Amino acid sequence: MTQRRIRKYGAEVLRRKSEEISEFGKRTQRLFEDLEETLIKAGGLGLAAPQIGVSLRAFVVLDRAKQKIIKIANPQIVSVDSETEIDMEGCLSFPEIFFAISRPKRVQIRGLTDKGKEIGIEVEGILARCFFHEIEHLDGILIIDHAGKREKEFWQEKLIELERKYKK
Numbered sequence: 001m002t003q004r005r006i007r008k009y010g011a012e013v014l015r016r017k018s019e020e021i022s023e024f025g026k027r028t029q030r031l032f033e034d035l036e037e038t039l040i041k042a043g044g045l046g047l048a049a050p051q052i053g054v055s056l057r058a059f060v061v062l063d064r065a066k067q068k069i070i071k072i073a074n075p076q077i078v079s080v081d082s083e084t085e086i087d088m089e090g091c092l093s094f095p096e097i098f099f100a101i102s103r104p105k106r107v108q109i110r111g112l113t114d115k116g117k118e119i120g121i122e123v124e125g126i127l128a129r130c131f132f133h134e135i136e137h138l139d140g141i142l143i144i145d146h147a148g149k150r151e152k153e154f155w156q157e158k159l160i161e162l163e164r165k166y167k168k
């Protein structure tokens with residue numbers, strides 16, 4: 001397991017659409033191990049492969065209640081709750097920045113485990129929020145894309161600082 005550098009807002013890789021994973025050998029194992037290690041060290045709730053510079057459809061989410069890491073490859077959203085809830089949401093690629101984002105309360109997804117086994121998961125609340133957030137990362141969508149004009153203005157200084165530092 002290796003702790004990898006977390007890419008921040010401004011990095012081009014965060015805006016790329018990631019590719020499906022087609023082999024579940026050592027390289028994919030390694031990717032998931034690195035995601036897990038990096039997430040734990042960073043103290044976050046979720047981390048997607050593009051955030052460590054890898055354009056593949058993989059992410060990890062911490063299930064705090066069960067004290068375990070959920071690892072998903074090639075996720076697909078099966079069904080979404082019509083009820084939504086707004087909460088403050090952060091991202092390891094946007095340090096110390098939070099946006100109020102509306103998300104469906106529950107989501108059902110299917111995908112593959114880190115070993116390539118098919119799984120279906122239904123989650124709600126904070127976990128559902130994490131799943132939406134991480135799946136969006138795989139399509140290059142970031143929390144700032146949900147932000148209103150006033151929120152962006154509020155965080156403007158920090159956002160400009162990040163872009164200046166990480167945009168090439």
Ligand SMILES: [Zn+2]
Pocket residue numbers: 090091092093133137
């Ligand atoms: Zn994020």
